[in-house]
Amino acid sequence: MAKLTFFKRLRFRLETVALQLAMAMVPRLPRPLMLKTARAVGRLAYLIDNRGRKVAASNLSTVFPDWSSSKRQSVLKSSYQHQALNAFDLLWASRNLNAETVQRYVHHEYDDQDDFDESAKSAAIGITLHYGNFEWL
Numbered sequence: 001m002a003k004l005t006f007f008k009r010l011r012f013r014l015e016t017v018a019l020q021l022a023m024a025m026v027p028r029l030p031r032p033l034m035l036k037t038a039r040a041v042g043r044l045a046y047l048i049d050n051r052g053r054k055v056a057a058s059n060l061s062t063v064f065p066d067w068s069s070s071k072r073q074s075v076l077k078s079s080y081q082h083q084a085l086n087a088f089d090l091l092w093a094s095r096n097l098n099a100e101t102v103q104r105y106v107h108h109e110y111d112d113q114d115d116f117d118e119s120a121k122s123a124a125i126g127i128t129l130h131y132g133n134f135e136w137l
Contacts, residue, residue: 026088027095038088042081049080 004012026034046053053076060072067075097105110116 022088022091026091029092031092031096034088034092035085038085039081041088042084043077045084046077046080 026037029037056076056079057072060067060075064072108116
């Protein structure tokens with residue numbers, strides 16, 4: 001196995017410390033502050049991750065050649081923010097989400113409420129898109 005360079009060891013150590021801090025602090029934040037912090041971290045990651053940003057921009061150009069450059073950049077920035085929000089949400093939920101509080105943050109929509117009420121009396125299968133924080137369900 002190749003020996004890690006000083007800079008890689010330093011980067012890995014900084015990433016470890018940052019994750020440990022996030023694990024300790026994010027669950028203690030009020031939700032509105034956590035959301036603002038996650039968006040800021042997503043914006044910062046977008047600015048710092050030069051290599052990943054270039055790869056993602058190239059992928060978007062390949063998949064959506066008819067999109068304008070500004071639209072692709074907007075989607076790219078939003079993707080970084082969404083990824084940060086998902087990570088922060090998982091950390092935040094570890095302390096703040098339970099059977100009593102989940103209803104504050106998870107909203108269900110049904111085509112037919114009566115069908116749902118009937119199915120809730122016994123076992124049922126729920127189908128959800130891989131969208132947002134479906135892990136909470």
